[in-house]
Amino acid sequence: xxxxxxxxxxxxxxxxxxxxxxxxxxxxxxxxxxxxxxxxxxxxxxxxxxxxxxxxxxxxxxxxxxxxxxxxxxxxxxxxxxxxxxxxxxxxxxxxxxxxxxxxxxxxxxxxxx
Amino acid sequence: xxxxxxxxxxxxxxxxxxxxxxxxxxxxxxxxxxxxxxxxxxxxxxxxxxxxxxxxxxxxxxxxxxxxxxxxxxxxxxxxxxxxxxxxxxxxxxxxxxxxxxxxxxxxxxxxxxxxxxxxx
Numbered sequence: 001x002x003x004x005x006x007x008x009x010x011x012x013x014x015x016x017x018x019x020x021x022x023x024x025x026x027x028x029x030x031x032x033x034x035x036x037x038x039x040x041x042x043x044x045x046x047x048x049x050x051x052x053x054x055x056x057x058x059x060x061x062x063x064x065x066x067x068x069x070x071x072x073x074x075x076x077x078x079x080x081x082x083x084x085x086x087x088x089x090x091x092x093x094x095x096x097x098x099x100x101x102x103x104x105x106x107x108x109x110x111x112x113x114x
Numbered sequence: 115x116x117x118x119x120x121x122x123x124x125x126x127x128x129x130x131x132x133x134x135x136x137x138x139x140x141x142x143x144x145x146x147x148x149x150x151x152x153x154x155x156x157x158x159x160x161x162x163x164x165x166x167x168x169x170x171x172x173x174x175x176x177x178x179x180x181x182x183x184x185x186x187x188x189x190x191x192x193x194x195x196x197x198x199x200x201x202x203x204x205x206x207x208x209x210x211x212x213x214x215x216x217x218x219x220x221x222x223x224x225x226x227x228x229x230x231x232x233x234x235x
Contacts, residue, residue: 049209
């Protein structure tokens with residue numbers, strides 16, 4: 001199985017400041033035939049389902065504020081919140097959806113606080 | 115609009131089974147896979163497996179092999195996840211999610227609201 005490792009486990013950021021979360025996969029999640037990274041980022045608030053923020057490592061979903069951005073390729077990825085807002089307090093997860101028959105796996109989560 | 119509506123909260127005793135439903139609307143049920151993911155209190159997101167509503171084919175996470183069964187009833191656009199031999203470690207919120215597959219996976223674009231399963235004696 002592909003192991004996803006996030007860092008840090010938690011971080012405290014002042015309002016308006018930048019938050020950066022890293023995610024590393026134990027093997028590449030880049031398919032060369034289409035040059036796509038099968039990596040997503042989710043925001044998870046208590047009592048709510050996960051919210052898809054970023055797909056294909058860097059494609060922001062419709063309705064997601066542009067302060068959220070994703071970058072990286074292969075095995076190393078980053079989620080950046082450029083200017084933290086109060087409503088961004090949540091746990092953030094990366095997830096790979098690389099293989100058709102292998103399990104999907106998530107990072108352990110990063111708790112973002114103010 | 116596309117929606118997944120899950121069944122209500124459950125309280126079960128250790129050793130029992132639970133069956134959670136996920137009713138789809140707003141799209142053709144058989145054109146998207148349904149994945150199941152859970153989150154236990156204080157823990158992260160954990161993938162249980164998927165079902166192909168068109169064929170009934172399934173894939174389960176190794177940790178749940180032998181304990182989980184995913185089925186569907188296409189005439190009512192509903193997927194089910196049954197987990198047996200419950201222990202307190204199975205106390206969690208269980209989510210279904212709609213996923214497109216087109217020679218490769220897409221990320222889930224729609225999630226159910228979650229079903230809280232509590233296992234307690």
